[in-house]
Amino acid sequence: MRRSFLLTTLLFLCCCFAAWAQDKKAVTGTVKDEKGTPLPGVTVKEKGTANGAMSGADGTFKVQVASDATLVLSYIGFMNQEVPVNGQTTLSIVLKEDNKNLNEVVVTAMGMKREQRKLGYAVTELKGADVAKTNSINPVSALQGKVAGLDISAAAGGPAAAPRIVLRGAKSLNGKDQPIFIVDGVIFENDESAADVNFGNVLKNLNPDDYESVTVLKGAAATALYGSRAINGAILITTKKGNARKGIGVTVSQTAQIEKVYRGAIDLQNGYGQGIDGSYDNTAGGYSFGPKMDGRMVQLPNGTSVPFTPKPNNAKDLYQTGKYFNTNVAMEGGNDKGTFRLSYSHLDNNSVSPNNSFGRNTFAFRGSSQISRVLSADAGVTYATSKTLNPDRQGGDYTNYNIGRKWVYVFPRNYDPSIWSKPENYLGPNGGRANLSTNPGADYFYQQAYNSWTRKESLITGNFALTAVATNWLKFIGKANFSSEQSTDERKEVGTSDFFKGSDAFYSIAGVNKSQYTFTGMAIITPKLGKKFDGSLNLGGETWNSGIGRQYNNYSDGGLRIPFLYDISNSINAPIVKNDPLLRKRINSLFFAASLAYNNELFLDVTGRNDWSSALTYPKGSNGKTTNSYFYPSVSAAWEFTQTLKEEMPSWISYGKLRASYAMVGGDLDPYQINVGYYTPSLFQGSATGKNLPLVNIYNTDILPNMALKPSISKSWELGANVRFFNNRLGFDFAWYRTNITNQIINLPTPIESGVTSRYINAGSMINRGIELSINGTPIQHKNFTWDVTLNGSRNKNKIISLAPGVDQLQLNEDQGVKAIASVGGSYGNLITDYGYTRDANGKPIISLGGSDFPYKFVRGGAVVGNIMPDFNLGLQNSFTYKNWNLGVLIQARIGGDFFSASHQYGTGRGTTANTMYGRDSEHGGITFTDGSGVTRNDGMIPDAVFQKGTTISKDGQNIALDGMTYQQAYEKGYVSPLTPFQYYGMVGDWGIGIREASVFDASYVALREVSLGYSLPTDLVQRWRLNSLRVSLVGRNLGYLFNNLPDHINPEAVRNNKTSAFSEYGAVPFVRNMGLTVQVGF
Known part of the structure; x- marks a missing residue:
């Protein structure tokens, strides 16, 4: 393969030198729209060559061409136009607007x-x-x-x-x-x-x-x-590329935004405070089943007496107003020989979460050059650095950082952060952290004050393309690109014991270097096939190489000798030093793309690509069967029927196209996954001095290799139509697709008795079917006012056809006892749990005897409780233009798709969430009854449940069977008493006995996603100030939800991670809206 690429490169280089001489002359011109407005950035090319230029800010251009040349002009939103030079030296060209961009180049x-x-x-x-x-x-x-x-x-x-x-x-x-x-x-x-x-x-x-x-x-x-x-x-x-123009153009923009928490991640109740079963108890932790917060004086755990009052905004008070500033400066220029664009951006963002920030500096350059009549070049480079500090964390080892979790599980509703966030209340008397039994938020405030996790990143990317036009039907393109990413993580955590010491003091520094480069060579052939036929053939080869270079993770062990001295050598025990091996992957490829058009109405594309992947290559000497080569073709066709049937078409049909395609694509996996004993991320371990570094854990003996692994295969079919009506004022684009993914490479868990934990196999067949529809229209089109609207929607249905032999279910994700799975005959992302309701034949939950705190409990059982994938995704965009004003409104919706809220689950068990107000008193549906101590209460609750068979209670010396009796019936007969809110909500949401099914909901929502208002000052006005342009924009994003199906206003988008199988939140991020102002000035 290497020889093939060398030959391709050599052929390309030879053709780069092919050129011929011809007399040329300078042609200048002006490009305007039909209203007479100059058009900047119009591409002007000499037909059949790479020679060309771009119009400047005033619509003018200058290009050196042959006297008999034809110029081809193209511009987004306008129809391409060919203009013969015919010996002229000055041209005035008017481009016609391409309604709805039917001829748009993409x-x-x-x-x-x-x-x-x-x-x-x-x-x-x-x-x-x-x-x-x-x-x-x-x-x-x-x-x-x-x-x-x-x-x-x-x-x-x-x-x-x-x-x-x-x-x-x-x-x-x-x-x-x-x-x-x-x-x-x-x-x-x-x-x-x-x-x-x-x-x-x-x-x-x-x-x-x-x-x-x-x-x-x-x-x-x-x-x-x-x-x-x-x-x-x-x-x-x-x-963006630079535009040819007179002089150098400069554009400066400045954006300032604020980020504001307008609602907590879940609604909390503000009626009842800390305690259990109606009594105040300052040792009850996060339980909020105490008395009503009516202003009485109560004693806090630190001995202070305060009024017992609600703190409605305490969950929001710990957040701050986020600030976002972004400065952009770009300069561009050029002529018919070349263009350039140079830009710099500085971004600074402080999030709504304290000590969470992001900063970025980005430099970018893009240049093009018409080296000769036949040779042109295009190149770009980007360099960026960024720093991220303390991103929000949920779960895992970082539950103490998760303030959302604390509001539902740890803090009672009378918890006042204005008191407990003071240093004297989260610090111990000798330094270190205060006792958590006194201040349950001490760990959060302590780490906010002293701990940090910082990631610094640098990125450099580059691309270069060289185009050689050999003839008017043959050209060669050579491309090269690369990227290099470096990141360094640094964690600093102070000890929580006296004098800021302790074994939990911690310091780590870790880093990784990634790089990739690609070389591509293409020959593009565009032969003349007659008056009615038009076609092209692209032949090419490519090699892609990626590598993860130095990887290291060095961290302290046993604490730090000296507090606040963050260095590996300060570790109490010998620090852990890990350096990972170099990981490399290469894919070599050959490809072709052939296009054929008939009479400008029938279009056919055929492509093919063959990859050779190093990740599917077995080493010499092994008994692996190398199948690292895989070929995948595609074919697509389009018929513009309004062109074919233009004589028969009614006038109200402006445009119509039907399309169809089929394609097959192969897939591989990460490097070193298929060989016996592949290298793992922990290679060297020892002291920080560099001495005594024995090789450890070189081989992974936990994964059984597969010596005959094959590429995965995806086959796709697509049908579609694009039709427009009423002079392009109304139109739609429809697509239907079906994708079948087979031979998937999965890491299948194995029984521990096998001696390994998992094995790689080819298995599984999954089908996706879906439709997509985009409807756009212009209800109002006037000289000074235009209203454009676009509605897009999609629906996807998934089915698992098969998994591995003998395997009917595969776990995709898990959280708090709820699992997302793929099961044969089911859909991707079905949710199951062993913490579901067990129901009788009529669908009622079954209840049984419990313990002392919870006299009854729901009987848990396995259940399919939902599916994470949405039924529909929708978006509605409206754009209103009045003279120099523009207003845009975007509404986005997600219909269907189930969501598990651990905040709702455990907040229910702790009595902190708003849903637990039901039954607290007569005003909120509580039943009046006399408890076993003779106290009259008004907070009784009756579970909507039926007793399990065999359930008996002792009443007046007799055993009474409650088999099949509902709780309501048993209560009416005097056999049982109502449950208190502490008992009822505890058996629904308690960590140990709770019912996870009760916190799985349909997460449908409709969001006001974006509103923007912009105004461009009139040209004659800004020119008086010696400016080319001035625009002011107001933008609001994530402004609110018009509909949220989740109870207690749970944030429906606050999933814990970005995996496709993600379905849950626990202590989710709050609702944040962004509003800002942008000023852009052009010189």
Whole structure:
């Protein structure tokens, strides 16, 4: 294969020198729209060559061409136009607007630009400005609700956290089913985060203001040329180029935003405070089943007396107003020989969570050069550094950092953070942390004051493309790109014992270096096939190499000798020093793409790619059967029937196209996963001095290798239609797809008796079926006022056809006793739990005798309690334009999909959540009764349940069978008393005996996702100030929920991590809205 690539490269280099001489002359011109407004950034090219220029800010251009040349002009939103020079030296050109962009050129696989009307598969392209205007740290979040079939959910961790992205449903049983991101040819992955901490993906280090366009390739036919890495779809990001113009243009923008918590993650009750069964008890921890908070004086655990009053905003008081500032400066210029664009961005964000911040500096350069008549070059480089401090953490080893969990499980409702957050109340008398029995929030305030987790990242990417036009039907393109990522994590934790010492004092420093590079060579052939036929053939080869270089994780053991001295050498015991081996992976590829068009109405595309993956290669001497080569083709067709039947078409049908495609894509796995005893992440261990570093844990004996592992296979079918009516004022785009994923590579758990914990196998067959619909229209179109509206929606249904032989169920995720699974005959993400209700034949929960605290308890049993995948995803965009004003409104909805709330579960058991107000008193539905002590109460509750068979109680010396009797019936007969709220809610939500099913809900919501208002000052006005442009924009994001189906206003998007199988929250992040102002000035 290496020889093939060398030959391809040699052929390319030879053709780069091919050129011929021809007389050229300078041609200048002006490009305007039909209203006479100059158009900047119009691409002007000499037909059949790479020679060209771009129009400047005033619409003018200058290009050196032959006297008999033909100029081809293209601009987004306008129809392409060919203009013969015919010896002229000055041209005035008017471009016609392309209604609804029917001839829009979009970026497709391998960076190829195609007319969208000729594509046989679904593609959605957004302008970079539509992404950048939201000023999201992670630009992926800005796509939410704007693309049919793309499901995006925020993840815990703060503004920089990587969101969860699902494109056309879950596709993988091994957890790797996120689409890839391709930025000017450089591929990045949306890394999944664990439940504990989410530092975000590499995209947070890039500057959205540098984006020219964002293209979503959904189906396998659209992504097949990218190979196995794009098996789950691809999102292409193309950055801005410089424009040819007079002088140098400078654009400066400044954004200021505030982030405000407007509601806690779950509603809490403010009626009853600390205690159990109606009595105040300051040793009751987080239980809030005490008396009504009526202002009486009570004693706190530290001996202080305070009024017993509710603190309605105590869950919000610990958050701050977040601040976001982003400064962008870009300069550009050029002429017919070349262009450049240089930009710098500085971002500074302090989150609503104390001590949670993110900062970024990004430099980017993009340049192009017309080296000669036949040779042109394009290059870009980006360098970014960032620092993330203390992202929000949930669960795992970091429950003490999770303030949301403390509000539902640890803090009683009368807990006052204004008292307990003072240093004298969270510090011990000799330093260190105060006693948690006195201040249950001492650990949180202590770590906020002294502990930190910082990640510093640096990223450098580069891309270079050289195009040689050999003839008017043949050109060669050579591309090279690379990226290098470095990250360093540093954790500092002070001891909690006296004098800030203790074995829990901790320091660690860890780092990883990642790099990748790609070389691609292509020959593009565009022969003349006659008057009615048009076609092209692309032939190419590619090699992609990735590596994880130095990996290390060094940390203290047994505490720190000297408090606040954070260095590995300060470890009490010998520090742990780990260095991981170099991980490398290579994929070599050959590919082709052939296109054929007939009469500008029938279009056919055929592609094929063969990958050779090193991850599926067995070492010499092993008995492995190497199957590292896999070929996958695609075919797509489009028929523009309104062109064929234009004489028969009624006038109200403006445009119509039908399309169909089929594709097959292969997939592999991470390196060193299939060989016997592959290297693991812990190679060296010993002291920090570098001495005595024995080799340890070189071989992984826990995983049984598979010596005949094959690539996974995904086969996809797609049908679609794009039809527009009434002079393009109304239209729709519809897609139906079916994807069958087989031969999946999964790590299957094995019985412990086998001597290994798991084994890699090819198994599983899963089918996704779905529809996507996008409807757009222009209800009002006037000279000064336009209203555009777009509605997009999608639905995906999944079915598991098979797993491994003898395996009917595979666990995908688990939290608090609830599991997301894949089961044969079921759907991806069915939720099951052993903490469900056991029901009788009529569906009523069954109850039995309990213990002293909980005299009765629900009988637990296994149950399927839901499915995590949504039924529908919807987005509604409205855009109103009046003269120089523009108003945009985005509403996004997720219908269906079940969600487990641990906050609701344990908040119910502790009596802190708003749902536990029911039954507290007569006003809230409580029953008046006399308890066993002769006290009359008004907080009785009757469970809607039936007694288990065999349940008997002793009443007046007699044993009474309650078999099949409802609790209500037993109460009416005087056999049982009502339960108190402490008893009832305890048996529903207690950690040990609670019913998880009671906290699984349909997480449907409708959100006001985005509102933007912009105003561009008139050109004649800004020119008086010697400016080219001035625009002011107001943007609000995540403004609120128009509908939230979850009880107690639980945050429906606060999943603990960004895995596709994520379904739960525990101490979720609060509701935060962003509002800001952007001022952009052009010079």
